[in-house]
Amino acid sequence: MLAPKPRGDEFFQSSIIETSKYTNEIPDFYCHHRCDTEYIRDALEPEIAYWNYLDPAFIDAGTGKGKSTFDIEVLIPRAQRLGKNVVILSNRSALNLQQKLAVIRCVAPELEELLTAKGIRDRDIFGNTAVLVYQALPRFVNDPSNRAWLENVLYLVADECHYFCADAGFNRNCEYHLKLITKHFTHAIRIYQTATSWDVLYVLAEAEKHISYRGERFLAVVGYFRMGHVRQFHRYYWEENFDHVDLHFTAGLDEITQIICQKPREKFLVFV
DSSP states (O other): OOOOOOOOOOOTTTEEEEEEESSSOOOOOEEEEOOOOSHHHHHHHHGEEEEEEETTTEEOOOOSSSHHHHIIIIIHHHHHHHTOEEEEEEEEEHHHHHHHHHHHHOOOOOHHHHOOHHHHHHEEEETTTTEEEEHHHHHHTGGGGHHHHHEEEEEEETTTTTTTHHTTOTTTHHHHHHHHHHOTTTTEEEEESSSTTTTHHHHHHHHHHHHOOOHHHHHHHHHHHHTTTTEEEEEEEOOOOOOTOOOOOOOOOOHHHHHHHHHTTTTOOOOO
């Protein structure tokens, strides 16, 4: 287990330009760090030495900031060097397949040629990393053959974690999946990631704040508390700027087609 490290002035890297707490809609359990780097890796790579299983991390950043790159190129290699494992969870099968291919290229490139597309989909563990959709988590954590592997997990990455709220309207297991994370991975550093954090902030804070430690881990936590450690949920966020986006409101498909044809080199996001 990784014990919490003391945080001195060196914690406040130049990439983190503001630290504050909120006590209104967002619980004071969160410690908010506003970052101004272009990519996540530049801000968080110096931070991970301070992360521990008592204080989860929340990466709140828009698309293109490098969340997946950080997981693949920083977290997985660091876990490998320490002889530890990583679990990456996501909300959709298509994303799950992309993540598996990225992990294979990182930890076991020879498998990409040996495995078929079906073989990759049917497999969970690649080297020191397991890649799963949330729906597969119950099967994975309840499989006795995975017990030793799971006990050696250093990082649990809950990607697209807005899933716990966004899918709750039609998926009654969302709360159950979150409870599995806070039950089976109390020994791991839990990292939540999303580009749309608004609805899930309070949900994650409540789940983490009431996490239950048992056995030897409980005794260790009590010891840390006696030393004055106060649990915090570290939220690293990058403010979005949409000034470069032009809005067009149309009444029909013909108008949309005309706009797209006028700017063939631009990217369009269409809501219907």
